[in-house]
Ligand code: HEC
């Protein structure tokens with residue numbers, strides 16, 4: 001059984017390929033969902049779902065203290081339940097064998113001898129479960145107290161998470177950053193998440209970082225994690241929230257401090273204003289795009305994802321496909337192809353408009 005990981009020490013670097021089979025199947029589900037949903041979409045989805053590209057989200061490969069403590073408790077639970085299983089099944093097999101009909105002492109009526117009441121047995125099956133439940137209660141309460149903090153850990157980065165049907169909004173109030181779908185954080189710094197919802201209940205769950213926390217309309221929830229290893233960690237919306245629930249990928253990129261600072265500086269910069277793509281910006285402003293999307297200093301729609309630094313993201317449509325010119329064009333032409341049922345309509349642009357808008361969006365680095 002792995003050791004509990006103290007907050008200050010490095011998280012065990014396990015190569016978890018042998019445990020990958022235990023990992024939950026979010027990624028393969030995602031792969032299935034996207035390929036079923038999008039028969040003629042650009043060949044794109046496979047890349048994100050390639051386990052060699054992103055680690056399979058597994059509670060057995062924690063890289064953050066809350067996730068590590070959950071793993072420890074899970075092993076304890078599995079151990080106790082496994083022992084109960086062995087004892088109960090063992091007693092059952094033993095009884096079946098020992099008291100089989102051909103060997104049982106028979107009474108004159110042909111019935112086996114009936115035995116009523118046994119103090120030792122009744123005591124055993126009362127006291128032992130009470131002790132087990134007591135131990136599990138205490139360990140669970142201790143864990144909840146440790147990982148469910150009521151205020152941010154010292155020195156934490158604050159991020160507001162807003163669940164939308166069917167994408168994630170991330171706001172960094174202290175940095176003045178608003179972005180979507182991809183959370184970027186520094187390694188070895190606590191991250192304090194404040195979770196909200198714009199519509200229905202969603203649930204934020206990146207198994208390698210922390211436990212599930214719901215995003216509830218009209219209610220503020222909070223959770224935290226501290227990634228101890230750089231890399232990309234993924235998860236899924238964990239509360240059914242409508243038809244594109246399966247396409248709310250959670251993607252967290254943990255960077256070293258310099259990489260994070262560079263990301264922050266880029267996000268804080270004004271959107272690129274390239275004269276070569278002004279025509280596209282005009283189309284963007286002339287159509288309904290601007291009423292749903294925010295591009296800092298250009299438009300201030302708030303219904304859809306912020307597009308100010310769209311191309312700094314690796315995926316589009318909350319992980320439904322990698323972000324590149326093909327998927328971007330397909331998306332703007334008709335988002336319903338890649339993500340059927342999503343809340344962006346096709347605005348039926350003609351080819352010239354489409355070229356112009358895509359060129360404009362592609363400039364938003
Ligand atoms: C009715 C509101 C609405 C309009 C109008 C609209 N969008 Fe969207 N857009 C959305 C929503 C909602 C999403 C998120 C969909 C999802 O991922 O489920 C989105 C997603 C996007 C994305 C992907 C962003 C990302 O990071 O995944 C791009 C790019 C985009 N829209 C561009 C446009 C352009 C260009 C136009 C105009 C031609 C436009 N949108 C018009 C609501 C709108």
Ligand SMILES: [Cu+2]
Nearest residue numbers: 202237241248
């Ligand atoms: Cu959701």
